[in-house]
Amino acid sequence: MKRVYNFSAGPAVLPVEVLKEAAEEMLDYKGTGMSVMEMSHRSKAFEEIITEAEKDLRELMNIPDNYKVLFLQGGASQQFAMIPMNLMKNKVADYIITGQWAKKAAAEAEKYGKVNRIASSADKTFSYIPDCSDLPISEDADYVYICENNTIYGTKFHELPNTKGKLLVADVSSCFLSEPVDVTKYGIIYGGVQKNIGPAGTVIVIIREDLITEDVLPGTPTMLQYKIHADAKSLYNTPPAYGIYICGKVFKWIKNMGGLEAMKERNEKKAKLLYDFLDQSKLFKGTVEKKDRSLMNVPFVTGNEELDAKFVKEAKAAGFENLKGHRTVGGMRASIYNAMPYEGVEALVAFMKEFEEANA
Numbered sequence: 087m088k089r090v091y092n093f094s095a096g097p098a099v100l101p102v103e104v105l106k107e108a109a110e111e112m113l114d115y116k117g118t119g120m121s122v123m124e125m126s127h128r129s130k131a132f133e134e135i136i137t138e139a140e141k142d143l144r145e146l147m148n149i150p151d152n153y154k155v156l157f158l159q160g161g162a163s164q165q166f167a168m169i170p171m172n173l174m175k176n177k178v179a180d181y182i183i184t185g186q187w188a189k190k191a192a193a194e195a196e197k198y199g200k201v202n203r204i205a206s207s208a209d210k211t212f213s214y215i216p217d218c219s220d221l222p223i224s225e226d227a228d229y230v231y232i233c234e235n236n237t238i239y240g241t242k243f244h245e246l247p248n249t250k251g252k253l254l255v256a257d258v259s260s261c262f263l264s265e266p267v268d269v270t271k272y273g274i275i276y277g278g279v280q281k282n283i284g285p286a287g288t289v290i291v292i293i294r295e296d297l298i299t300e301d302v303l304p305g306t307p308t309m310l311q312y313k314i315h316a317d318a319k320s321l322y323n324t325p326p327a328y329g330i331y332i333c334g335k336v337f338k339w340i341k342n343m344g345g346l347e348a349m350k351e352r353n354e355k356k357a358k359l360l361y362d363f364l365d366q367s368k369l370f371k372g373t374v375e376k377k378d379r380s381l382m383n384v385p386f387v388t389g390n391e392e393l394d395a396k397f398v399k400e401a402k403a404a405g406f407e408n409l410k411g412h413r414t415v416g417g418m419r420a421s422i423y424n425a426m427p428y429e430g431v432e433a434l435v436a437f438m439k440e441f442e443e444a445n446a
């Protein structure tokens with residue numbers, strides 16, 4: 087068996103220990119004689135899986151009791167609609183545009199109310215995070231929306247915006263569980279799990295209890311109401327059961343590694359190795375303002391498209407997969423999520439050095 091170093095932005099690398107455990111339990115989950123894929127979501131075995139997953143996530147993120155944890159479907163993109171449908175009481179929201187995902191979320195919200203784009207980094211191809219210390223927050227805004235880590239452009243809010251008392255809603259798809267977070271600063275934290283936690287198909291929504299009401303926009307489908315899912319403990323209909331099971335295993339893996347403090351340390355060490363190399367390289371360079379660099383997604387270029395393509399091709403042949411940058415940015419992007427080992431980044435940097443020498 088051969089495993090590659092997978093730098094995909096998502097679906098992305100998962101811990102090998104988790105995959106092995108899942109393989110061992112594939113045919114007979116803990117004496118049930120069946121796979122988790124084959125069991126009722128109302129069974130005792132599955133009830134234990136989802137209860138334990140929530141408990142471990144709460145412990146990892148230190149989630150206060152007045153927040154609910156929901157395991158939903160529809161991808162992060164479905165939240166682009168679900169959030170305004172449930173939160174737009176005044177039909178106004180403020181969006182900070184730091185990339186494609188925030189842009190898409192704003193465009194979707196616009197179907198349901200007035201969207202104010204109160205800041206943007208579009209002027210420099212989203213290569214930085216705008217100053218959000220004193221934004222023109224709308225008086226009647228129902229919430230302020232950010233995409234906290236910009237998967238495509240490789241930027242991250244290292245400081246949350248000053249929302250002047252308004253509710254903060256954050257898409258954390260690509261930085262979920264990468265470092266400690268103060269949940270109390272948010273109304274909603276959500277993310278698709280396929281970047282840093284588990285298989286595609288599960289979305290985790292952490293939502294403050296007082297935001298879960300029956301007072302939603304007229305016509306909101308049952309399946310898009312937070313209250314329906316919260317009241318049913320994420321079991322209103324069949325949940326993404328296998329995905330939840332894998333997420334649960336990843337939560338345990340992170341706990342065993344020392345929790346989110348340890349993850350942060352590990353991620354900083356990995357990212358530093360790559361950024362330090364980029365900063366001194368004569369061939370490669372990072373595309374993001376240093377202060378706003380993401381620990382998870384690292385875009386870089388040579389400045390020559392043909393050379394970029396050559397690099398991606400030779401890297402692939404050497405066992406480094408999915409280094410091609412997003413189609414809207416070009417160049418390369420290394421996503422170095424929680425499960426990417428230090429050795430993977432070390433090997434990549436060594437390969438980049440060799441390529442640099444060969445193509446000087």
Ligand SMILES: *Cc1c(COP(=O)(O)O)cnc(C)c1O
Pocket residue numbers: 096160161162163164187233235236237257258259260278281
């Ligand atoms: C990948 C991604 C999305 C879209 O996720 P889907 O689950 O495919 O809808 C949204 N936001 C961010 C930050 C992402 O990285």
